[in-house]
Amino acid sequence: MYNPKHFEQSDLSVVSALIEHFPLGALVTLQSGALEANHIPFLLRGDLAAGGKLIGHVAKNNPVWQLASADAECMVIFQGPSAYISPNWYPSKQIHHEVVPTYNYAVVHVYGKLSISHDPQTKLEVVDHLTAMMEAGSKAPWGVLDAPAGYIDKMLEAIVAIELSVTRVQAKWKISQNREDRDRLGAAKGLASEASSPTAPHMARMIEAKTGIGQP
Amino acid sequence: MYNPKHFEQSDLSVVSALIEHFPLGALVTLQSGALEANHIPFLLRGDLAAGGKLIGHVAKNNPVWQLASADAECMVIFQGPSAYISPNWYPSKQIHHEVVPTYNYAVVHVYGKLSISHDPQTKLEVVDHLTAMMEAGSKAPWGVLDAPAGYIDKMLEAIVAIELSVTRVQAKWKISQNREDRDRLGAAKGLASEASSPTAPHMARMIEAKTGIGQP
Secondary structure, X not given: OOOOHHHEOOOHHHHHHHHHHXXXXXXEEEEOOEXXXXXXXXXXXXXXXXXXXXXXXXXXXXXXXXXXXXXXXXXXXXXXXXXXXXXXXXXXXXXXXXXXXXXXXXXXXXXXXXXXXXXXXXXXXXXXXXHHXXXXXXXXXXXXXXXXXXXXXXXXXXXXXXXXXXXXXXXXXXXXXXXXXXHHHHHHHHHHHOOOOOOHHHHHHHHHHOOOOOOO | OOOOHHXXXXXXXXXXXXXXXXXXXXXXXXXXXXXXXXXXXXXXXXXXXXXEEEXXXXXXXXHHHHHOOOOOEEEXXXXXXXXXXXXXXXXXXXHHOOOOOEEEEEEEEEEEEEEEEOOHHHHHHHHHHHHHHHOOOOOOOOOXXXXXXXXXXXXXXXXXXXXXXXXXXXXXXXXXXXXXXXXXXXXXXXXXXXXXXXXXXXXXXXXXXXXXXXXX
């Protein structure tokens, strides 16, 4: 990824938070010479660095797990908040008009080696951890034990646990941090008043704070 | 992409609308044997089928355009609305408890051949069309002619126009259309009341309508 120094996000806690809040990753693989992607909710275990892991599961009918190989490096793409930035929002536009539009976004690419497990206990743990993460905001969180054991066993039969062992991470935060302060804050204000995307409020907060994942 | 028949979205007008509303694509390429992705706002010209084109631009400093080759097939991933679906929202849970969580999403993969242009007129047209699309919702849309011509010329110098000639398209709408009606509508209601993601309101509308991109 083209990632100029001023857009690089090296704070791994901030990068991890993006994955936590936007967990649907696009797992990109090369299958018989063709690019493929499967969209899978992932949970980060450990640090987002070599040694850390992204865990998830796929349908047993999804051939992607059969291609898991110790040799090939896969990539998981996480897109966080993104929004169009209009030049109209820059106060400097009123003065010199030397402004053009841009598109802000925060994205993470996690590279790693894919491994799989058919072990029922491993699959149950993956499902249990993912569910706990997803239900964390609920007043009465659903848990795997809420379903009949025989039913869960049958469901586990139909999935395969996957794990991406992290080899490297790329993170790009294109959040107007390269603009002068008045234009940067103008962009945040513009997004807050004329949302250009569903994640515009998140992006507005990121622009203001110059970091974070921008929970509104 | 693993895409069971009941999740396939074959209505190209609906698929095109997703790209229009979620235009930030992840352009995936293979560079020196490694998977790479660059995030680029795209505009669809023509039909989303062989012969159609996705147009955009990248910084001249971004090496991705140097790898444009007539031979390699690239992929652009567009992620639309997505949201976690809690089993708590299914009325059938109260009866038999045989339910598990899932994650809904609508995604499009556009495959094609990448070509580029350094021609100033072509670059100006790309920038002009993209800007018109992005500013369409504004009361006083900014246009390229609002900036000094010499400044725009300088900006155009720094970019390269890119074009993806579409070869094939994959679209997966995982929007609870495989659930019985009461559970499907329960999921929509659950998302509307306990948003599990920024695009949850969009997903709720898609679930209700069984199609579309779900503008709330």
